[in-house]
Amino acid sequence: MNTTERLYYSDSHLVEFDARVVSVSRTTDGRAAVALDRTAFYPTGGGQPCDTGALGAARVVDCVEADGDAVLHVVEGEAPGVGAEVRGRVDWPRRLDHMQQHTGQHILSQAFVELYGAQTRSFRMTEDACEIDVDLTEPSDERVERAVRRANEIIWDDRTVRVHSVTPDEAARLPLRKDSAREGELRVIEIEGFDFSPCGGTHARSTGEVGCVVARHWERAKGLARVTFAAGGRAVADYRRANRTARAVAALFSVGRDEAAEAAARLQEENKQLQRRLRAAEETAARAEARELYEEALSSEGGDGQAVVVARAFEGRDAEGLRRLAFALASRPNAVALLGAVDGGAARLVFARSADARGDMNALMREACATLEGRGGGRPDLAQGGGRRTDRLAEALDAAAAAVRGENH
Numbered sequence: 001m002n003t004t005e006r007l008y009y010s011d012s013h014l015v016e017f018d019a020r021v022v023s024v025s026r027t028t029d030g031r032a033a034v035a036l037d038r039t040a041f042y043p044t045g046g047g048q049p050c051d052t053g054a055l056g057a058a059r060v061v062d063c064v065e066a067d068g069d070a071v072l073h074v075v076e077g078e079a080p081g082v083g084a085e086v087r088g089r090v091d092w093p094r095r096l097d098h099m100q101q102h103t104g105q106h107i108l109s110q111a112f113v114e115l116y117g118a119q120t121r122s123f124r125m126t127e128d129a130c131e132i133d134v135d136l137t138e139p140s141d142e143r144v145e146r147a148v149r150r151a152n153e154i155i156w157d158d159r160t161v162r163v164h165s166v167t168p169d170e171a172a173r174l175p176l177r178k179d180s181a182r183e184g185e186l187r188v189i190e191i192e193g194f195d196f197s198p199c200g201g202t203h204a205r206s207t208g209e210v211g212c213v214v215a216r217h218w219e220r221a222k223g224l225a226r227v228t229f230a231a232g233g234r235a236v237a238d239y240r241r242a243n244r245t246a247r248a249v250a251a252l253f254s255v256g257r258d259e260a261a262e263a264a265a266r267l268q269e270e271n272k273q274l275q276r277r278l279r280a281a282e283e284t285a286a287r288a289e290a291r292e293l294y295e296e297a298l299s300s301e302g303g304d305g306q307a308v309v310v311a312r313a314f315e316g317r318d319a320e321g322l323r324r325l326a327f328a329l330a331s332r333p334n335a336v337a338l339l340g341a342v343d344g345g346a347a348r349l350v351f352a353r354s355a356d357a358r359g360d361m362n363a364l365m366r367e368a369c370a371t372l373e374g375r376g377g378g379r380p381d382l383a384q385g386g387g388r389r390t391d392r393l394a395e396a397l398d399a400a401a402a403a404v405r406g407e408n409h
């Protein structure tokens with residue numbers, strides 16, 4: 001494999017170039033991989049995704065490092081033949097985006113160092129997000145925002161970005177932000193009066209080209225602060241999305257965009273209060289309903305030490321409502337509540353008894369659930385269950401009621 005001359009090392013703004021095809025191989029999935037004597041295409045590496053573009057009539061969809069310091073251009077369409085002279089064209093909007101994110105990362109990372117002595121341990125760039133893991137003690141919104149403010153100052157200073165090729169000895173004398181693992185000649189990126197950092201990526205000519213940098217959010221990850229940020233065009237696109245979301249939320253409350261969070265918090269608080277009031281009202285209603293059902297049952301049975309059995313099926317009552325009523329009934333003397341409901345296409349059961357009533361609700365529930373072809377159980381004084389045979393709900397309740405009455409006789 002040959003060594004490919006990297007044109008992007010000396011000119012990151014070069015988008016068109018002529019080159020000769022050195023070899024054409026096949027990737028494992030059968031696509032053509034073209035090696036050139038020189039290239040302006042940046043291959044995936046150093047946390048930065050590759051460039052895309054065109055090679056003659058073919059489309060460059062991927063670009064990777066290969067053995068022997070070669071760059072492979074994975075193409076779709078008709079691949080050029082070995083020895084052919086081809087014109088390469090790098091997709092500029094994508095390259096500019098990568099340069100903005102990448103140079104923005106250098107600046108933001110150095111801002112964390114300058115302000116807090118906090119080193120960046122890793123960097124990742126994907127199609128829609130950039131992350132740095134910063135060794136920042138006591139991370140907070142304020143500390144992150146201060147670093148972002150400093151980074152933007154550097155950007156708006158429009159400082160020159162220089163690329164140096166240095167020997168390891170020369171590198172040792174530079175105030176490098178991080179050490180390089182590479183041997184031999186080293187590529188060092190200087191941001192005038194601010195940062196020296198070894199890097200093989202593509203960078204802006206001056207910091208102004210980065211436009212701006214924003215932090216979307218941060219979180220703790222593996223003892224570090226993981227800061228998600230966006231620079232340049234991405235920051236503007238992110239603003240557009242965030243603004244659209246904020247305005248959509250504000251419209252729901254008929255308030256200004258910046259009042260939306262407060263309006264949402266207010267609504268949530270109101271909702272909590274309503275929930276509390278609703279629960280209180282439901283308790284009251286359950287007690288009243290329980291009294292009525294209990295007295296009705298008492299007039300037809302009970303007395304002489306016999307349990308007052310309330311066996312009843314309801315339509316569309318949820319589990320919580322059923323439980324509430326069962327508890328209210330069980331708080332009355334010598335009562336047994338055998339309640340069922342059809343809810344969401346399934347049969348539900350709650351059996352409860354007061355402390356002074358006899359009967360094993362768990363055993364009754366198991367039997368009833370067998371009838372409903374479902375499952376359930378619980379304690380001697382409280383059991384719950386259900387099943388899919390909604391058509392046998394009345395049958396299951398009747399059987400349970402008969403069993404209780406039999407036991408009480």
Ligand SMILES: [Zn+2]
Binds near residue numbers: 199
């Ligand atoms: Zn870099």
